Amino acid sequence: MALNSNREAMIRQLILVLLTAFMLYPLIWLFASSLKEGSQVFVSAHSIYPKGWHFENYINGWKGFGGITFTTFFTNTFIVVLASTIGSVVSSTFIAYGFTRIKFAWRNVWFVCMLLTMMLPFEVIMIPQYIMFNWFGWINTYWPLILPTFFGVPFFVFLIMQFIRTIPYEMDEAARIDGCNRFSIFYRIIVPLVVPAMMTSAIFSFYWRWDDFMGPLIYLSKPSKYTLALAxxxxxxxxxxxxxxxxxxxxxxxxxxxxxxxxxxQKYIVEGISTSGLKG
Known part of the structure; x- marks a missing residue:
């Protein structure tokens, strides 16, 4: 019995190792190709091990093009990513708190409208947004990439709402007895308890903005303002x-x-998605 159990464990581990190697192979190939001579990358594409170690690829690549180095591109990307991440997390937390803790007219209707925006493809709103930002004079600036995130991201709002709903209302009532207003309850009670959900939202926002190609392609035209994706x-x-x-x-x-x-x-991703808030 123990022998069969050990054999099954070895088979599972072997399968996991094979799957891991399969998933990591593109990254390994990318790193190995970065150390090959440019003309030999696809000639010896089947071989991971470089015939010659060309570390100068990193030095020459960092020089960029048109007199603009990758220092500029990394700086531009961090500006856009950090600003939009802060805006999306802070605004989404405020909105989630309003939907879960404040009663107002047509609350459920507005919540459904917010969820419907998650189903709209970007191509549907791309042209209207461009016309609007062009009218504002914001083309070739970072404002179209940053400012919309300060009005909430529906997915983050929904994620944080699910976490807030696990926090008992009794905590809000106890805070009111102690003299706290709505804003005090928000940043003294709610925010500390929903940090895992906020961190999860921040991580997802960082990933999405870091990899964003279409947004910078539409709104940025000067190479000195390019993000990494465009560079x-x-x-x-x-x-x-x-x-x-x-x-x-x-x-x-x-x-x-x-x-x-x-x-x-990574621990915040699991904690945030599981919505394992305080149970009442």
Missing amino acids: LKMFSDPESVTDWGNLFAMSVLSLLPVIIIFFSF
Whole structure:
């Protein structure tokens, strides 16, 4: 019996190792290709091990193009990502608190309307938004990428609402007896208890904004304002020879913040999604 149990455990572990290798292979191939000579990337694409270690790909790639280095592109990306992440988390928490703790006219109707916006493809609102931001004079600025997040993100609102609903109303009533108003209850009682949901929202927002390509492509036209997604695309030139070594080297560096964020805050993802708030 014990032998069969050990055999099943070994089989499960073997399957997990194979699946892990299968999932990590693209990243391993990307890193190995970043150390190859650009002209040899696809010639020896079947081989992971580089024939020559070309670390200069990282130095040459960091120089960028048009006199603009990747220091500028990373800085631009961090500005957009951090500002939009703060805006989306803070505003979504306020909205979630209003939907769950404040009674107002047509609350359920407005909640349904908010959920319906989650079903709209970006292509439906892309042109109206561009016309509106162009009328504001915000084209070629970061405002179209940042400002909308300060009005809440429906998915984050829904996620935080589910977490707030696990917090007993008795805590609000006790806080009112102690003289707290709605805002005091919000930042003294609610916010400390929904930190896991807020962190989960922040992590998702960071991922989505870091990988966003369509937004910067629509609103940004000056290379000095490009984010990483656009800068990496500029390395690929279909009309000339693309330096794949430099492109893959910068792609590897662009993954580092995402990987660091994931391994640093992965526990919050589980806690936030499970909505394991305080049970009453």
